[in-house]
Amino acid sequence: MANPTDHxxxxxxxxxxxSRHQAAGARMVPFAGYSMPLQYEGIVAEHKATRENAGLFDVSHMGQILLTESRPGAAAAWxxxxxxxxxxxxxxxQARYTVLTNEAGGVVDDLIITRFGDTFRLVVNGARRAxxxxxxxxxxxxxxxxxxxDRALIALQGPAAEAVLAPHVNSPIGELSFMHAIETTAFGAGAMVSRCGYTGEDGFEISLPNETAGEAWDALVGDDRVSPVGLGARDTLRLEAGLCLYGQDLDETISPIEASLLWIIPKARRTEGGxxxxxxxxxxxADKPARKRVGLAVEGRVPVRSGAPIALDGAEIGTVTSGGVGPSVGAPIAMGFVPPEHAATGTRLxxxxxxxxxxVSVAKLPFLASRTKRKGN
Amino acid sequence: MKRFTKDHEWVELDGDILTVGITEHAQEALGDITFVELPEAGRTLAAGDSFAVVESVKAASDVYAPVAGEVTDVNAALDDKPELVNDAAETDGWFIKLKIADAGAIDGLMDRAAYDAYLKTIE
Known part of the structure; x- marks a missing residue:
């Protein structure tokens, strides 16, 4: 997810x-060229509702793309x-989180790629569509x-997500494990239901026809276990989960290695490249990157926000790229880039x-243990 | 009687001591407040000086001195309970007390009716 941009x-x-966000009294803000809800009830309440029950997010500003091929294997190779x-x-x-790299090794965008047969479904950041x-x-x-x-995308995240969503989907979503998706019927229409999200909680993203989205939203938000959640809590949830926000923790100059995303590169590709x-x-x-993304635990109660310099013994050594208060952590938390020699957990900066x-001190990411439903969980 | 600024501070004068806080509208706009950085007692402020920072879950916001004066007291309760500003912005959630030399300095600020009318123009 990218930064708000001034249009x-x-x-x-x-x-x-x-229109539903407006009718619900949400505070609307410009985001990625769209008018999007920043908050409904309040960021902390929405954050906690997601961690305790289920939060419902409109993420229709994100770009959805279908790749097809005219030669077997062409799309995957590309x-x-x-x-x-x-x-x-x-x-x-199966779905995979990865990044689009440029010739200079920077990140054009981070995205989710899901395979269905010989086609691939991509979800990219709204602000990065162009x-x-x-x-x-x-x-x-x-x-x-x-x-x-041109489809709607909604996310239902939190421990109650599966129980809330299951009756609306014509497939057993309980059988899906984290980062797996099905093409099925949901809310009476053709849908892609993926077990993934941007909160560190178990949950689903549902891609629907635009004309079905309203009904689906009403059905979900009408459930007592569900709270609508805006961009404000989306940011605090992803920060606690240690997830990158494009435009802050990722950009065209930051490499995936610097962003501590080595895990997205499997062994074979580390040797073969391509x-x-x-x-x-x-x-x-092989060597070391010039800087590395780390978590930062903040002492005291002053939040440390994006853009704050990081110093060691009075010398500036890095920059905070995301930061604020973690409502579930109960303290200010941040992420930033520092030289690898100062990136060890516990390093005091x-x-x-x-x-x-x-x-501040370098902290393990995520700040909160993930509760996603991985295989074997 | 309370008076209000376009920057959404309120003031209330008792003798030569002016109590200063942020308005109900301001706390609502800021959302969940997690920390308030207040000045030291004894600090002298010029009108327009930033004297406090309000940290909400959303952002950090400066609070400006509506008039000149010397800080005689700060609301220590905000240290443990910054959410007091959300719960009672215009009463228990006050920020500072200022000793002011010129009581006439607040005459130019808005009364409640004028502030409410001003809020309508910016919504």
Missing amino acids: GAEALKTTPLT LEKLTPSDIAGLAEG AVAAHFETYADPDVRIAPL FLGEARILKEI AAIVRGKSVD
């Missing part, structure tokens, strides 16, 4: 659910040039067709807030 007087786009991950090896309905389209155009393959999907930016990325794997030094 000035430019007309904001709406999602199929915008995606393996654009990402450093294993795409050919994805099983039916950049991703331009990137795909640059590396176009005549055997791979790229079709944007993806954009491999020269820098493979070198950073300082963040500079309004000219004053705030004690």
